[in-house]
Amino acid sequence: MAEGSRPRSVTRADVARYAGVSTAVVSYVLNDGPKAVAPLTKERVLDAVRVLGYRPNLAARALSKGQADMLGLLVNDNRNPFFAELCHALDQASADRARQLLIVNSDRLQVSTSEQIRDLVSRQIGGLLIASVLTAGEQALVEHVGIPTVMIGQFGEVDGLAGVSVDFAAGARLGVEHLIGHGYTDIAFIGSAARSDARERGWHEALTDARLPHGVLTHTTFSYQGGYEAGRRLIDSGRLPRAVLAASDQIAVGLLTALREGGARVPEDVAIVSFDGTTAVDYVWPRVTTVVQPLEQMAETAIRAVLEPDSVPRYVEFATHLRVRESCGCTAS
Amino acid sequence: MAEGSRPRSVTRADVARYAGVSTAVVSYVLNDGPKAVAPLTKERVLDAVRVLGYRPNLAARALSKGQADMLGLLVNDNRNPFFAELCHALDQASADRARQLLIVNSDRLQVSTSEQIRDLVSRQIGGLLIASVLTAGEQALVEHVGIPTVMIGQFGEVDGLAGVSVDFAAGARLGVEHLIGHGYTDIAFIGSAARSDARERGWHEALTDARLPHGVLTHTTFSYQGGYEAGRRLIDSGRLPRAVLAASDQIAVGLLTALREGGARVPEDVAIVSFDGTTAVDYVWPRVTTVVQPLEQMAETAIRAVLEPDSVPRYVEFATHLRVRESCGCTAS
Numbered sequence: 066m067a068e069g070s071r072p073r074s075v076t077r078a079d080v081a082r083y084a085g086v087s088t089a090v091v092s093y094v095l096n097d098g099p100k101a102v103a104p105l106t107k108e109r110v111l112d113a114v115r116v117l118g119y120r121p122n123l124a125a126r127a128l129s130k131g132q133a134d135m136l137g138l139l140v141n142d143n144r145n146p147f148f149a150e151l152c153h154a155l156d157q158a159s160a161d162r163a164r165q166l167l168i169v170n171s172d173r174l175q176v177s178t179s180e181q182i183r184d185l186v187s188r189q190i191g192g193l194l195i196a197s198v199l200t201a202g203e204q205a206l207v208e209h210v211g212i213p214t215v216m217i218g219q220f221g222e223v224d225g226l227a228g229v230s231v232d233f234a235a236g237a238r239l240g241v242e243h244l245i246g247h248g249y250t251d252i253a254f255i256g257s258a259a260r261s262d263a264r265e266r267g268w269h270e271a272l273t274d275a276r277l278p279h280g281v282l283t284h285t286t287f288s289y290q291g292g293y294e295a296g297r298r299l300i301d302s303g304r305l306p307r308a309v310l311a312a313s314d315q316i317a318v319g320l321l322t323a324l325r326e327g328g329a330r331v332p333e334d335v336a337i338v339s340f341d342g343t344t345a346v347d348y349v350w351p352r353v354t355t356v357v358q359p360l361e362q363m364a365e366t367a368i369r370a371v372l373e374p375d376s377v378p379r380y381v382e383f384a385t386h387l388r389v390r391e392s393c394g395c396t397a398s
Numbered sequence: 399m400a401e402g403s404r405p406r407s408v409t410r411a412d413v414a415r416y417a418g419v420s421t422a423v424v425s426y427v428l429n430d431g432p433k434a435v436a437p438l439t440k441e442r443v444l445d446a447v448r449v450l451g452y453r454p455n456l457a458a459r460a461l462s463k464g465q466a467d468m469l470g471l472l473v474n475d476n477r478n479p480f481f482a483e484l485c486h487a488l489d490q491a492s493a494d495r496a497r498q499l500l501i502v503n504s505d506r507l508q509v510s511t512s513e514q515i516r517d518l519v520s521r522q523i524g525g526l527l528i529a530s531v532l533t534a535g536e537q538a539l540v541e542h543v544g545i546p547t548v549m550i551g552q553f554g555e556v557d558g559l560a561g562v563s564v565d566f567a568a569g570a571r572l573g574v575e576h577l578i579g580h581g582y583t584d585i586a587f588i589g590s591a592a593r594s595d596a597r598e599r600g601w602h603e604a605l606t607d608a609r610l611p612h613g614v615l616t617h618t619t620f621s622y623q624g625g626y627e628a629g630r631r632l633i634d635s636g637r638l639p640r641a642v643l644a645a646s647d648q649i650a651v652g653l654l655t656a657l658r659e660g661g662a663r664v665p666e667d668v669a670i671v672s673f674d675g676t677t678a679v680d681y682v683w684p685r686v687t688t689v690v691q692p693l694e695q696m697a698e699t700a701i702r703a704v705l706e707p708d709s710v711p712r713y714v715e716f717a718t719h720l721r722v723r724e725s726c727g728c729t730a731s
Contacts, residue, residue, distance in 0.1 A: 168476075
């Protein structure tokens with residue numbers, strides 16, 4: 066097909082033409098002034114806006130509640146069990162509010178994340194949820210899309226944007242302090258080098274506070290394979306730490322596999338505490354003690370933050386809790 | 399907001415009004431007759447169709463290629479690792495064709511699958527992918543939505559609908575025959591009772607052909623928990639089978655957990671072959687031998703079947719292959 070046959074954006078002129086008014090009148094209606102517009106004319110303009118699906122940036126916030134019943138979710142990779150569970154929880158919370166959820170992976174090889182965001186916004190979505198780490202440029206773009214946007218699971222508040230997250234640093238401290246409680250003094254961390262990870266900071270602070278030496282720090286990717294490779298490196302170094310805080314459940318499962326291959330027992334030789342609280346780590350052996358992110362509450366709050374921004378604080382940070390299993394050395398229920 | 403403020407469907411009358419023509423002329427243009435329409439008028443009507451996003455059922459097929467760059471995917475539950483990997487492969491294949499993928503879970507508690515399908519279709523999608531088992535009523539609905547639709551991973555061809563799947567029965571035979579090759583004669587099956595599962599048939603036929611007695615048949619849900627519960631029932635029955643074909647990787651992982659708790663060793667006491675070929679079963683212990691569905695090829699073919707229906711046979715069934723690990727009793731690489 067020729068390029069020209071693709072849908073073009075609806076403009077203010079289209080709305081004016083459809084409603085049979087001037088573009089200025091369209092502006093008066095959408096901006097609620099400066100000039101007054103007769104009720105019937107106003108209704109005709111709003112009808113045109115709805116029929117055409119016109120969404121001006123400035124008026125988007127005001128219109129979104131009535132106009133759009135679809136929300137967009139940008140997620141890094143839906144295969145990661147944590148994000149899979151997050152997507153599902155957000156889908157359920159959206160369904161509770163009669164909204165459809167458009168899930169988009171941001172790891173598309175062919176398309177930049179900025180293009181993905183622009184594309185989502187052009188689809189008349191009523192709100193945007195982002196569970197993916199953004200670059201500064203992408204952040205700037207998101208700040209200007211003109212529809213309610215909520216960042217999910219970021220390390221702290223992102224300037225100018227609403228957010229729902231957990232206290233990653235406190236969660237990591239919880240995990241490390243549990244390992245310290247077992248009497249371990251050589252506690253390593255396996256996490257991501259992608260950007261300053263608050264879990265790494267929490268690990269570091271907990272060791273400092275307990276006057277313990279800082280254990281080995283290993284950076285890897287967030288995947289089974291990443292956890293496996295980090296584990297192989299620890300094995301190959303010939304100097305295994307007594308305990309490890311893993312930054313994600315997937316990393317912990319990959320690590321378990323590498324330690325098993327290397328002949329190290331968990332928890333007898335190496336104890337593990339993980340981060341996320343997905344279902345999968347209850348079905349490996351030993352089952353993994355993990356810092357749980359309260360996904361349902363986070364999802365419910367994120368959807369509320371998008372649909373009723375005024376009913377939720379601009380940034381909501383949930384506490385985590387520990388789900389105790391056997392990988393840390395506990396004899397769990 | 400009042401109900402009336404939600405967007406209403408665009409009608410032929412809206413197109414006529416916007417283009418400044420009669421509704422009859424709109425029909426002539428969209429149906430290419432019976433009366434001729436002047437080129438400039440035709441262009442004005444098509445412009446109105448595009449701007450308004452009008453999509454009449456009859457003209458949908460013809461318009462979809464040029465008009466829509468979004469595909470809809472109905473999936474049962476995106477948390478199941480197999481469906482998570484399928485979603486991701488379909489997303490990548492969509493990105494290759496510059497299409498966005500709208501992923502929708504069909505296990506929403508608040509909304510029926512029929513409503514989900516109607517909702518997807520109303521969103522100007524250019525094609526519909528369904529990776530979820532449908533009732534007869536839902537199938538009838540899908541047959542009449544008027545946009546290219548492809549069923550993914552069904553047990554055989556669905557009347558009147560295009561499909562991409564694997565030969566489940568042959569795959570199950572492959573798994574059972576591998577277990578028979580190990581010398582096991584007491585081979586159970588754990589699968590779903592939801593509807594006639596071709597894997598169950600393949601298991602049954604392979605045992606019949608080998609003149610072996612039919613082992614225990616256990617029905618459960620497709621989840622970790624389902625596999626775990628089926629395993630507990632086998633343990634509690636006091637009579638463990640020598641080998642099991644599990645209908646999904648998730649079931650196999652849950653089964654592993656139950657057997658471990660029950661003191662049964664895998665593969666020494668109970669050998670397992672699974673179905674799906676997800677990444678996760680390479681990160682449990684023992685690693686699970688599994689019948690692999692060629693996900694990338696299936697995804698690529700499904701997207702092609704939706705976008706260029708004439709370039710792909712109406713029903714494409716891929717062969718599976720075995721990924722040999724340790725759970726079956728092999729000493730694998």
